[in-house]
Amino acid sequence: MSKRVPFTSMAITNPDELMYGIAPKPFTTQSGIMIGGGEVYPELNFTLPPMKVNEETIGKANQIYKEMIEGVLKRAADLGQKKVVVEFETVPDFTLVPKFGLETTKLLLDAEREAEAKYGIQCALRFTPNDTREMSRPPKMRSGQYYDDMMYFYEEAAKLGPDWFSIESTGGKEIDDEGLVNADIRRVIFALGACSCTDMEFLWGKISDICEGSKMAVGGDSSCGFANTAMVLAEKRFIPRTFAAVVRVATVPRALVAYEMGAVAPSKDCEYVGPYIKAITGAPIAMEGRMASGAHLSPIGNIALANADLWSNESIQQVRLLSDMAPVVAMEQLIFDCRMVNTASKMGQSKVMRDVLIESDAPLDVQGYVLKPEVVIELSKEILKYEDDFMRTKVAAAKTVELLQKAIENGEVECADRDAAWLDMMEDAIDEIPDDKMEFFEEIKDEIEDGKYLPSEYGLE
Amino acid sequence: MEDILEQIQKGILKGDTKYVIDRTELSLRYGISIEEIMRDALFPPMKLMGEQLRTQEIFIPEVLKASRAMHAALYVLRPIISHSSTSMKxxxxxxxxxxxxxxxxxxxxxxxxxxxxxxxxxxxxxxxxxxxxxxxxxxxxxxxxxxxxxxxxxxxxxxxxxxxxxxxxxxxxxxxxxxxxxxxxxxxxxxxxxxxxxxxxxxxxxxxxxxxxxxxxxxxxxx
Missing domain, CATH: 3.40.50.280 (Cobalamin-binding domain)
Known part of the structure; x- marks a missing residue:
């Protein structure tokens, strides 16, 4: 049974050492791609066009996956890209009906091996199934049909041999959703610090156990349903950008749990707190930014690349564009970005390149500002002062508020008055949160609607 | 003196649920019809906030807060609404x-x-x-x-x-x-x-x- 080993010190303490392509603890894939060993590599993710997935259509779905992977690997080879990662991020049907997902996983692995033989390239596959536990409401996190099927899928997929495992787990999301649309930082801290982290420890313990003894390594989780939802809502101007920035950093302790439970492989692309993970754990990270616009908009398209070891497009549907199918287009775009930053490194200009990426975004948006290396290091140190998940989460939010208030006051980052005003409101709200998780649970439990979640699933009762 | 319906409107805009309930109950005691309360007190601030949200002057959480206050007023009116011809849209x-x-x-x-x-x-x-x-x-x-x-x-x-x-x-x-x-x-x-x-x-x-x-x-x- 996997045991949690908390990080108490930083792998990187000098902001200048937080650099794209380089991680203190590189990860090597089965095919020999060393990620974080000096270069940035493309990580391509694709998905099905609008269609149902069932017994009748699974053949067609697999044909589309075959076309997608063959198309993107051929384009990589044509452009001379020798090292490529593909992510198989399943649609829920693949996890709900494991035989569908397993069939497709095998198909993708076979296609990678064929491409390696045919083109002389090196490929790797990240396996990202769904967390279907939330399909029961309130979610049952540790038992039930959804949980059993999900675990069976993970176990069987591990035997097929993808390179590493990631997931966008959903523990606490049922509480967090309301917190986001109401910009209620108390509720978000409860969801992340008291529920999500607890579930992460449970789930990633199970995942580590599954991966042990298989060829599949343990990768990172993603706070997509938490912080990226906040970012997208903020992009639509539904919630303050300052709120989205604070939520972003408040997800760091949650992300860290996967690594404390044994993750060593690159973090997930949509886990935008990747730089914090790299700074604390030394593990390589995947990031997405401007090349992910086909999936969602963001204000941090360049700075996301500044510390990336894998550069991702998030996801793209198999639809035809003027030039080619969209995944092929995405692969080409990723390769050109990787070429550019890797060439800068070869020319001894990596620091300049990195700083251009940072400074072209960070002063314009608070969500970019919190990804600046010096900010990442400062806030990571604050988080590591505690081993308790709840305190880490509370402190992450509190210190981010404090730091953004100063940055805005000093003119280091642009922020509309109406967004900035929420920092003061968040500060007041966080100040009133007790340091003890159970004390906070007693305080907040009556505010959360009956039937929304099962406290016992998070060890709260 | 400020019109009581205006007070309800302001309470909704502030998301002050208790105040809105109080003013709504008072307006009923004053004999103001529920049609008038809904038309002139409850719906206008929500319409305004919808426009302000569209023009990016306010955020969703502010609308939600106001919406909760408006619903609290509707809750006060509900027993009477069910006995009258008034209905929602x-x-x-x-x-x-x-x-x-x-x-x-x-x-x-x-x-x-x-x-x-x-x-x-x-x-x-x-x-x-x-x-x-x-x-x-x-x-x-x-x-x-x-x-x-x-x-x-x-x-x-x-x-x-x-x-x-x-x-x-x-x-x-x-x-x-x-x-x-x-x-x-x-x-x-x-x-x-x-x-x-x-x-x-x-x-x-x-x-x-x-x-x-x-x-x-x-x-x-x-x-």
């Missing part, structure tokens, strides 16, 4: 289709609709075609709003519409659809009556459907 049943767990967008549409005077029955997420049909039979809504966010679940919208047809319920309700992968072409293809891309458009689409208008969100299938 219309009844909307909303839900995310089977296999899809996304609810934030759907919740915001529901919130905008309730804030603008509609009664909304939210069936939640992962709602089957049978559950939608049961809701149409039970609540007899004017509008059925379907949401989906996944490329693999939007076709479930078609299943819902076909199922309603097979049950003989399709003609009893107007259907509007929305969600990131949904397009106007798709909405037309599956036989929906309207499609909208944003929370604000969803409100306009429902208004048009209620009025029987061929608005810009209509799929031109309304008769």
């Amino acid at each position: 219309g009844l909307v049943v909303i839900g995310t289709v089977a296999g899809d767990l996304h609810d934030i967008g759907k919740n915001m549409v529901a919130m905008m609709l309730t804030g603008h005077g509609y009664t909304v029955v939210d069936l939640g997420i992962d709602v089957t075609k049978e559950q939608f049909a049961e809701a149409v039979m039970e609540y007899k809504p004017n509008i059925l709003a379907l949401s989906a966010l996944l490329t693999t679940t939007i076709l479930e919208m078609q299943n819902v519409i076909e199922y309603l047809e097979s049950c003989g319920l399709r003609d009893q309700v107007k259907i509007t659809v929305g969600g990131a992968p949904v397009t106007m072409d798709f909405a037309r293809e599956i036989g929906a009556d309207a499609y909208s891309d944003t929370v604000f458009d969803a409100l306009e689409a429902v208004d048009d459907l209620m009025a029987g208008r061929m608005g810009k969100y209509s799929t031109n299938t309304i008769g």
Whole structure:
């Protein structure tokens, strides 16, 4: 049974050492791609066009996956890209009906091996199934049909041999959703610090156990349903950008749990707190930014690349564009970005390149500002002062508020008055949160609607 | 002295639930009709906030806070509403289709609709075609709003519409659809009556459907 080993010190303490392509603890894939060993590599993710997935259509779905992977690997080879990662991020049907997902996983692995033989390239596959536990409401996190099927899928997929495992787990999301649309930082801290982290420890313990003894390594989780939802809502101007920035950093302790439970492989692309993970754990990270616009908009398209070891497009549907199918287009775009930053490194200009990426975004948006290396290091140190998940989460939010208030006051980052005003409101709200998780649970439990979640699933009762 | 209806309006804009309840109860004691309270006190601030949200002057959490205050006032009025001829603008049943767990967008549409005077029955997420049909039979809504966010679940919208047809319920309700992968072409293809891309458009689409208008969100299938 996997045991949690908390990080108490930083792998990187000098902001200048937080650099794209380089991680203190590189990860090597089965095919020999060393990620974080000096270069940035493309990580391509694709998905099905609008269609149902069932017994009748699974053949067609697999044909589309075959076309997608063959198309993107051929384009990589044509452009001379020798090292490529593909992510198989399943649609829920693949996890709900494991035989569908397993069939497709095998198909993708076979296609990678064929491409390696045919083109002389090196490929790797990240396996990202769904967390279907939330399909029961309130979610049952540790038992039930959804949980059993999900675990069976993970176990069987591990035997097929993808390179590493990631997931966008959903523990606490049922509480967090309301917190986001109401910009209620108390509720978000409860969801992340008291529920999500607890579930992460449970789930990633199970995942580590599954991966042990298989060829599949343990990768990172993603706070997509938490912080990226906040970012997208903020992009639509539904919630303050300052709120989205604070939520972003408040997800760091949650992300860290996967690594404390044994993750060593690159973090997930949509886990935008990747730089914090790299700074604390030394593990390589995947990031997405401007090349992910086909999936969602963001204000941090360049700075996301500044510390990336894998550069991702998030996801793209198999639809035809003027030039080619969209995944092929995405692969080409990723390769050109990787070429550019890797060439800068070869020319001894990596620091300049990195700083251009940072400074072209960070002063314009608070969500970019919190990804600046010096900010990442400062806030990571604050988080590591505690081993308790709840305190880490509370402190992450509190210190981010404090730091953004100063940055805005000093003119280091642009922020509309109406967004900035929420920092003061968040500060007041966080100040009133007790340091003890159970004390906070007693305080907040009556505010959360009956039937929304099962406290016992998070060890709260 | 400030008009009591204006006080309710201000209370709603501030999201001050207790104050709004107090003023609403007082206005009833003053003999102000519920029609007047709803028309002149409850709906105007929500309409204003909807416009302010669209022009990016305020955020959703502020609208939600106001909406809660308005609903508190409606709660005060509810026993009287049920004994009078006054009704809300219309009844909307909303839900995310089977296999899809996304609810934030759907919740915001529901919130905008309730804030603008509609009664909304939210069936939640992962709602089957049978559950939608049961809701149409039970609540007899004017509008059925379907949401989906996944490329693999939007076709479930078609299943819902076909199922309603097979049950003989399709003609009893107007259907509007929305969600990131949904397009106007798709909405037309599956036989929906309207499609909208944003929370604000969803409100306009429902208004048009209620009025029987061929608005810009209509799929031109309304008769």
